[in-house]
Amino acid sequence: MALLETRGLTASYGDFQALYGIDTILQTGETVAIIGANGAGKSTYLKAITGLIRGRAESVWFDGEPIGASPAAEIMRRGIALVPEGRRLFPSLTVEENLLIGRYGRDAPGPWSLDRIYALFPAVKARRHSASTTLSGGEQQMTAIGRALISNPRLLLCDEISLGLAPIVVRGLYDALPQIKAAGTTVVLVEQDIVQATKVSDRIYCFQEGRLSLSGRPADLSRDQIHLAYFGT
C-alpha cells in the first residue's frame, strides 16, 4: 500500500485555481522530488497534503485513510511533517524551544530525539539557547528541519530548503539527507534547483501551471524531457 496518494487533487485560492487534478503516489522509504517553475503549484500541493488548504477528503490518502478534509493539526499527528518555505521559525521561542515544539502534537517513538538532531546539526546545538531570530539562514533552516524531524514523522515534506542560502550551506543541508533517509523516513523535496533535486531523489514529479507535466526516475528521463516539462517550451 502506498504511504501517500493524491487522487485528482485540486486546490484554489479564491477564484484562482492553483492545482488541476494531481495524481501522485509515494511509497514508504522513497525520496521524491517535486520540481517546477515559480507558481507551478508545488507549495500548494504541500499545503493541500498538510491540511493548510482543505478540500475533498478522498483527494489525499495517507496510510490508506482519506485526509484531504482533515485539519492540519490532525494530519501532523498522523505523521506528516513540513519544513515550510522560508523556514518560519517561531521568533518568541529559543532555538531549543523551536525544536521541542515540533513534537507538541506527536511524540512518536523513533530515531529522532533532541540529542540526535543536535548530532546531525552541531551548529544548532551551539546556539540552542539563543533567540531563533539571531541565527544565520543556514542555521535557521537546520532548526526548521530538526523541528520537523523531532516528531519522528513517517513523511517529511521539505519546501525549497535551498532557497536564499549559499551553495556551501545547501550542500551541508543535503549531506544530512542520507541520514534522514536511513531512518526510514519518506521524503518529499520541493525544489526549483533541478540538479540538486534529481541527484538525491528516487523519483521526480514535475509540475507546470498546476498540472503534472512529467514523472519518472531521474535516470530514465532526458535533460530535454525535463526541460520541456519544466518550462513548457
Place this chain on the structure above:
Amino acid sequence: MTVWADALIQGILLGGLYALFAAGLSLIFGIMRLVNLAHGDLIVLAAFVILTLAAWLGLDPFAATIAALPIMFVAGFALQYLLLNRTLGRDLLPPLLVTFGLSIIIENGLLELFSADSERLHAGAIETASIMLSSEISIGVAPLLTLGSAIAVIFVLNFIFYRTSLGRAFRAIADDLEIAQLMGIDHPRIFSVAMGLCFIVVTIAALYLGMRANFDPTIGPGRLLYAFEAVIIGGLGSFWGTLAGGIILGVAQTVGAQINPEWQILAGHVAFLAVLILKPRGLFPRAAD
C-alpha cells in the same frame, strides 16, 4: 512628607487590584489578539458567582472563590470554544462586536437576576485589619493580600508562558498560527484553555473587587477601562509590564487624590495618556511584537 509616602504605598497596593483586572486581558490579547470588551463585565459576573456560592453554601468569600474557580474555568473554556473562536480571523471587527454584545448581555442579565442593588463580599475582620508601619502610616491586610495575589498570579502566568509546553504552544500560536497548526497544536482548544485561565484570573480579581468596595451589575465597563490602561502602560504581551502598569495607574490615582480629592480618576487617565504619548508601545513591550 508622610502623607506622600502614604499615598505612594496605598497607590502601589491599589495597583495590585488593577493588575489583577488587567492580567487576564493581557493574557488573551497576547495569545490571540482578541480585545475582549466584556472583560470588565466578566469580573463583575465572577463577583456575583462568588456572592451566590457564598450565600448558598454558607462559605466565606475566600472559600467561595476556590469553589468558583473550576466553574469559571469551564465557563471560559466553553465561551471561547463555542462562541469566540468563531469570531477570530483576519478581521479584527467581529470579536470586538461580539464581546461588546456579550458585555451588554452580561450586564442586563445580572440586572435581571440580582437587581441594581449594591452588593459586597463580606469577609469579616480581615476587611478592616491593618498593619501599623509608623504612627501615621498603616497598610490594610486586604490590600496587601490583593497585591500579593497579583504578584502570585503574574508569576504563575509567566511560569506557564515561559516554562511549560502549554506556554510554548501559546507563544507559537501568537507568533505564527499557520505553522503552529503544523506542530499539531489544536488552536481552537488551546485558545479555549487560555480563556479558561483568563476566567480563573478574573475570578481572583473579582474576590478583591467585591471585598474592597460595593459592586453592582453596571460597574464592568469602568473596570475594563482600568484594565486596558494598565495593559497599555505596561506594554502589550508582557505580564510583569502589566503589573507595573497597574501599579503606575494606582500610584497616579492616589497621588492625584492627595493633591486634590477630585483628581483621583483624572490623574490615572493623565498618567495613561502621558505614557501613550511618550512610549506608545508601553514601558515594557515584548521584543517580538
